[in-house]
Amino acid sequence: MKVLISDKLSEAGIEKLTHANGIQVDVKTGLSPSELKEIIGEYDGIIIRSATHLSEDVLEAARNLKVIGRAGIGLDNVDIPAATRKGIVVMNTPQGNNIAAAEHTISMMLAMARKIPQATASLKAGKWEKNRFMGVQVYHKILGIIGIGNIGGIVADRALGLKMRVIAYDPFISEEKAKEMGVELVSHLDDLFSRADFITVHTPLIKETRNLINKDAFEKMKDGVMIINCARGGIINERDLYDAIVSGKVAGAALDVFEVEPAKDNPLFDLDQVIVTPHLGASTREAQRNVASAIADQVIAFLLNRTIQNAVNVPAVSPEVMERIGPYLDLAENLGGFLAQVCTFRIEEVDIEFHGEMFEKDTEPIVLATLKGLLAPVMGDDVNFVNAKVMAQQRRIKVRETKVEDTGDYTTLIVLRIKGQDREESIWGTLFGKKEPRIVRYNDFIIEAIPQGEIILVENYDRPGVIGNIGMTLGKKGINIATMQFGRDKMGGQAISLLHLDAPLNDEIINELLTLPNLISVKPIRL
Ligand code: NAD
Numbered sequence: 001m002k003v004l005i006s007d008k009l010s011e012a013g014i015e016k017l018t019h020a021n022g023i024q025v026d027v028k029t030g031l032s033p034s035e036l037k038e039i040i041g042e043y044d045g046i047i048i049r050s051a052t053h054l055s056e057d058v059l060e061a062a063r064n065l066k067v068i069g070r071a072g073i074g075l076d077n078v079d080i081p082a083a084t085r086k087g088i089v090v091m092n093t094p095q096g097n098n099i100a101a102a103e104h105t106i107s108m109m110l111a112m113a114r115k116i117p118q119a120t121a122s123l124k125a126g127k128w129e130k131n132r133f134m135g136v137q138v139y140h141k142i143l144g145i146i147g148i149g150n151i152g153g154i155v156a157d158r159a160l161g162l163k164m165r166v167i168a169y170d171p172f173i174s175e176e177k178a179k180e181m182g183v184e185l186v187s188h189l190d191d192l193f194s195r196a197d198f199i200t201v202h203t204p205l206i207k208e209t210r211n212l213i214n215k216d217a218f219e220k221m222k223d224g225v226m227i228i229n230c231a232r233g234g235i236i237n238e239r240d241l242y243d244a245i246v247s248g249k250v251a252g253a254a255l256d257v258f259e260v261e262p263a264k265d266n267p268l269f270d271l272d273q274v275i276v277t278p279h280l281g282a283s284t285r286e287a288q289r290n291v292a293s294a295i296a297d298q299v300i301a302f303l304l305n306r307t308i309q310n311a312v313n314v315p316a317v318s319p320e321v322m323e324r325i326g327p328y329l330d331l332a333e334n335l336g337g338f339l340a341q342v343c344t345f346r347i348e349e350v351d352i353e354f355h356g357e358m359f360e361k362d363t364e365p366i367v368l369a370t371l372k373g374l375l376a377p378v379m380g381d382d383v384n385f386v387n388a389k390v391m392a393q394q395r396r397i398k399v400r401e402t403k404v405e406d407t408g409d410y411t412t413l414i415v416l417r418i419k420g421q422d423r424e425e426s427i428w429g430t431l432f433g434k435k436e437p438r439i440v441r442y443n444d445f446i447i448e449a450i451p452q453g454e455i456i457l458v459e460n461y462d463r464p465g466v467i468g469n470i471g472m473t474l475g476k477k478g479i480n481i482a483t484m485q486f487g488r489d490k491m492g493g494q495a496i497s498l499l500h501l502d503a504p505l506n507d508e509i510i511n512e513l514l515t516l517p518n519l520i521s522v523k524p525i526r527l
């Protein structure tokens with residue numbers, strides 16, 4: 001497996017990748033989009049920070065790419081929907097640099113409040129301007145946090161330590177959670193704007209948060225408010241911020257991120273009230289070691305062991321969860337693959353029934369594996385774990401998942417039903433022991449077969465001689481039958497046989513089998 005590191009990454013991560021058996025790593029930084037496009041096709045994985053832009057156009061050329069690893073948090077430089085459509089897992093390291101970013105936010109707030117960068121520049125220029133740099137205290141001031149997730153939460157904790165009062169706006173956080181953090185949650189952003197002495201943003205940059213703080217917002221704020229942005233450029237409208245500072249509404253701004261980066265000739269740099277750093281939020285030795293090491297582990301684990309951590313476009317499957325559900329992923333994929341290869345109608349609905357306590361949680365990956373199995377016989381390698389759901393939606397296939405406590409005769413059971421054009425097929429599967437997959441029922445036939453390998457499904461009338469005839473025909477063609485299982489609805493009624501073969505059947509042999517007496521159909525299945 002080949003992995004490209006296309007942005008500067010701490011040695012801790014490079015070393016891990018270099019020493020991973022089965023991984024070959026190339027470090028090529030500073031590539032232009034066209035240079036990246038030219039080489040990306042060779043790679044199974046790519047590790048980036050914020051400089052590499054993975055647009056739809058670049059991803060189009062990434063024919064082998066399975067995983068994008070972002071050493072850091074923000075993914076605004078990756079076209080995630082395009083990656084998902086192509087079946088590429090996108091993962092980041094949400095915990096690695098959050099303390100660094102929160103500490104930077106607090107540092108920027110205090111530096112702004114006490115005008116430390118301006119005073120440093122003045123003193124170094126040979127001046128002693130004690131009266132010029134009058135600051136404000138943060139003690140008992142109100143800090144308004146917009147977005148109280150990982151970093152916002154740590155900022156709140158540190159600000160409470162400074163004896164600030166913290167209010168927050170975040171529509172996705174419960175009041176209970178906010179209370180636990182010692183924070184007052186406000187239900188309208190305007191409330192936060194009108195009450196806060198300092199305002200800091202910690203949301204992702206998305207459609208809803210672009211220009212979240214603009215001219216209208218500044219008008220609602222207290223006179224002399226101070227603003228901090230250590231999240232993403234674009235959440236605060238820079239033009240409106242400039243005007244609000246010049247008008248005296250905003251007393252100071254501390255910015256680590258900008259609408260255009262690298263930021264050069266930004267008009268805000270001309271204002272004395274503005275202090276800036278060049279996107280340094282995550283720039284601590286600890287954070288860079290953390291994110292590099294974490295993303296290396298995650299990419300290696302995904303490419304070599306299928307475990308998924310911190311993915312943003314597919315459910316997580318940690319090593320512990322994989323240990324537990326791994327065999328069910330294979331079972332589900334093969335149940336899907338089985339039905340897809342025997343079904344003769346267009347699938348409109350998929351029902352997946354999970355029986356047993358084991359399925360109380362973590363069933364989402366099993367659903368994806370089932371859909372992958374169902375779609376792969378038609379779509380081949382274009383469908384995978386990541387895009388299976390999108391592909392099913394695009395084909396207007398309704399997917400329903402139900403959980404049932406009762407397991408009947410089995411400890412666990414997965415029942416897969418597909419429906420379409422007034423027809424239905426179903427298959428039941430379980431594990432014997434902890435790892436041995438078995439089909440235990442196909443439509444109305446009770447059977448016990450391993451869902452793996454070259455199989456033929458024979459439907460026949462339950463009459464003497466049928467199996468003997470099949471064996472003789474295959475024997476004459478030199479095809480060995482490895483195992484055979486039978487099921488029938490009633491004596492003399494209809495029956496099925498599942499035969500595992502040592503070689504696949506061609507059309508000629510299938511047609512010959514179909515001339516045998518009492519045979520209804522012969523369907524080859526490869527799992
Ligand atoms: P997170 O996902 O843990 O938290 C984001 C929070 O924003 C969530 O709680 C979410 O509910 C909330 N949110 C989303 N939309 C919102 C809206 N419209 N209004 C209010 N709240 C909203 O993310 P995080 O790890 O805390 O990262 C926050 C930001 O910091 C991201 O933009 C990330 O890219 C950036 N970041 C910057 C640096 C840096 O170097 N300056 C370092 C790390 C992270």
Ligand code: MLT
Binds near residue numbers: 073281282
């Ligand atoms: C992040 O999103 O992790 C930060 O902005 C830091 C970085 O870009 O590396």
